[in-house]
Amino acid sequence: MKRPSNMIRAQAGSRREAFFFPNAEGANLFGIAHIPVKDSKRVGVILCSPFAEEKLNSHRVFYNFANLLASRSFHVLRFDYWGTGDSDGDFERATLASRVQDIISANELFKVRYGLDIIIFVGLRLGANLALKAASLTETSYCIAWAPVIEVYKYFFDLLRINLSTQTLQFKKIVKKRGDLLGDLKAGRFVNIDGYNLTWALFEQAEEYSLTNILNVLNGNEGFNLFLVDIVKNIKRPNRELNQFAEQWPKTIALKIISLPPFWKGGIPQYIGCPESLFEYSLSWMTQKLNPVS
Amino acid sequence: MDDSEVEPCVMTQIKRFDFLPHEIFGICHVPAQAIGRTGVILFCPGHQYRVGPHRMYVKLARLLEQNGFYVLRVDSEDIGDSTGGFNCQYLHEVHGLIQRGKFVKTARKIIQTFKKEYSLKKIVVSGLCGGSLTGLLAARKCRDVDAVLAFGLPLAYSDVSGHIFMTNAGGAAPKTAGESSSSPISFFEKVRKRDLWKKILTGQINIPSKLKLLREEVEKKLLKKNPTINYKVVKALVYLLNSDRKIKLIFSENDFHLKNFRAVVDSIPDLKKSLTQRSGCIFIIKGANHIISLPEWEQEFHKIFLDTLRFWFYET
Numbered sequence: 001m002k003r004p005s006n007m008i009r010a011q012a013g014s015r016r017e018a019f020f021f022p023n024a025e026g027a028n029l030f031g032i033a034h035i036p037v038k039d040s041k042r043v044g045v046i047l048c049s050p051f052a053e054e055k056l057n058s059h060r061v062f063y064n065f066a067n068l069l070a071s072r073s074f075h076v077l078r079f080d081y082w083g084t085g086d087s088d089g090d091f092e093r094a095t096l097a098s099r100v101q102d103i104i105s106a107n108e109l110f111k112v113r114y115g116l117d118i119i120i121f122v123g124l125r126l127g128a129n130l131a132l133k134a135a136s137l138t139e140t141s142y143c144i145a146w147a148p149v150i151e152v153y154k155y156f157f158d159l160l161r162i163n164l165s166t167q168t169l170q171f172k173k174i175v176k177k178r179g180d181l182l183g184d185l186k187a188g189r190f191v192n193i194d195g196y197n198l199t200w201a202l203f204e205q206a207e208e209y210s211l212t213n214i215l216n217v218l219n220g221n222e223g224f225n226l227f228l229v230d231i232v233k234n235i236k237r238p239n240r241e242l243n244q245f246a247e248q249w250p251k252t253i254a255l256k257i258i259s260l261p262p263f264w265k266g267g268i269p270q271y272i273g274c275p276e277s278l279f280e281y282s283l284s285w286m287t288q289k290l291n292p293v294s
Numbered sequence: 295m296d297d298s299e300v301e302p303c304v305m306t307q308i309k310r311f312d313f314l315p316h317e318i319f320g321i322c323h324v325p326a327q328a329i330g331r332t333g334v335i336l337f338c339p340g341h342q343y344r345v346g347p348h349r350m351y352v353k354l355a356r357l358l359e360q361n362g363f364y365v366l367r368v369d370s371e372d373i374g375d376s377t378g379g380f381n382c383q384y385l386h387e388v389h390g391l392i393q394r395g396k397f398v399k400t401a402r403k404i405i406q407t408f409k410k411e412y413s414l415k416k417i418v419v420s421g422l423c424g425g426s427l428t429g430l431l432a433a434r435k436c437r438d439v440d441a442v443l444a445f446g447l448p449l450a451y452s453d454v455s456g457h458i459f460m461t462n463a464g465g466a467a468p469k470t471a472g473e474s475s476s477s478p479i480s481f482f483e484k485v486r487k488r489d490l491w492k493k494i495l496t497g498q499i500n501i502p503s504k505l506k507l508l509r510e511e512v513e514k515k516l517l518k519k520n521p522t523i524n525y526k527v528v529k530a531l532v533y534l535l536n537s538d539r540k541i542k543l544i545f546s547e548n549d550f551h552l553k554n555f556r557a558v559v560d561s562i563p564d565l566k567k568s569l570t571q572r573s574g575c576i577f578i579i580k581g582a583n584h585i586i587s588l589p590e591w592e593q594e595f596h597k598i599f600l601d602t603l604r605f606w607f608y609e610t
Contacts, residue, residue: 018304052348084349192589271382
């Protein structure tokens, strides 16, 4: 087995600009643009982060992918949603809708600032759902979804399990079950998940962001192209739902199944900074789609 | 959109340090009203970047900034937005490198540059887990550091019982520092195993790093030392405790690093004595976990952090 390099040695082909820029509310968002030195394409890629600790765990993967893309003449923007990372705001006050608005703000800034003709959204996990939602609200025709969340409500509901394990540590028993925690959320209280405060607003908006609902809207957009990447432990056991989407909309969706440890999760023993197969397939899809226009 | 619309936020400055061959990235929080000129550097926690788990560093930096302190949250090389990259397959290898002081050289440069650039009079190094370790080791070698405020300081190696030397191929977690000496592992038995050679020949094992580990292990055995204890950090800690530098160690009650810390203190008389002489330098957040995730734990953490800084620099 080849040892992973965990780094992209192509930084010489690009430079970086870090800055704060305003979102729709005028608050500061933090962004880093990777700019190719040899600018042969007017194509920009916006990387959309996943949720909570998944963002922290996948930061270096985004960094390395941005470096790789910039070395292949793509402009790349990585940014933090309001209430996350180095951006202004508090996590508990941000919603799914505010995150989508932030992608739209980033899109506008990126296009104008660097004079780009085409923007591609790339998102990981919940970031993929947000990217697709933002694509449905803008003229974005190209999206890459890495291991998107199929049912967002279920995703948030599953996160509540983390609170149960913290309760076990704190009280030596479970004081509130998941049903009780949902009650707390509905009553306007926060539920703490490894230090992040979940709110009822996230659950309320979840249905709108489920993959089926977003894809139903996007499938009506003429010329929309989606590269769906199913990241699984065992390649022989792919995600059925993602396969169904690809079969249902073959003209719009290209599906690739990749075997990789879930690098966005904490607690996995591997260090994954540069998932080469994921990068290669994504880059290859972009190049193939954009060839007629570049 | 013109450039005026993307001006950096006034109070939060993006910092880039060109320490060749690396470009180091950080965010500096500049107080609107600085009380004195004290700067706090938060080194990144282990392999995680300058934001920290649940934005712990961002929340802490905002609090300190509001209270008149300069704060720098910084990514070491190979982490976050700084250049480089680890050539490691497993996280425990990454943590092992950090615990052996991989970032100390860069940390010293960061300390000196930060102090000079903002004309700071006092420097405090801090961080969670690996960040506190980097700060502590840098403080040992750098006179520019006036105080160390470490939280969740690890005194045991994460990778000494790494998968290559372990009895089960799956890689169980290392034992507590105090427990491990009773069951030394025979490396020579491992070397005879076919699986190990298969891994070496197929490139699954980073041979130089494993040889380094083996050498350290053999040295420790010859010196009759406990192989899991990070003596480099222990020595630095003893040195700082016996110096005029200010030091505070914050632990979470349910953190395995506290369990390790107690075991190490019990086994090293010099450390125990030094800690006894500096009464009050340890603070334990009751019930808290390693990442201080609940709001009540975080509030207590913020309070002790801020109170300590005020006591050190503005009330004495």
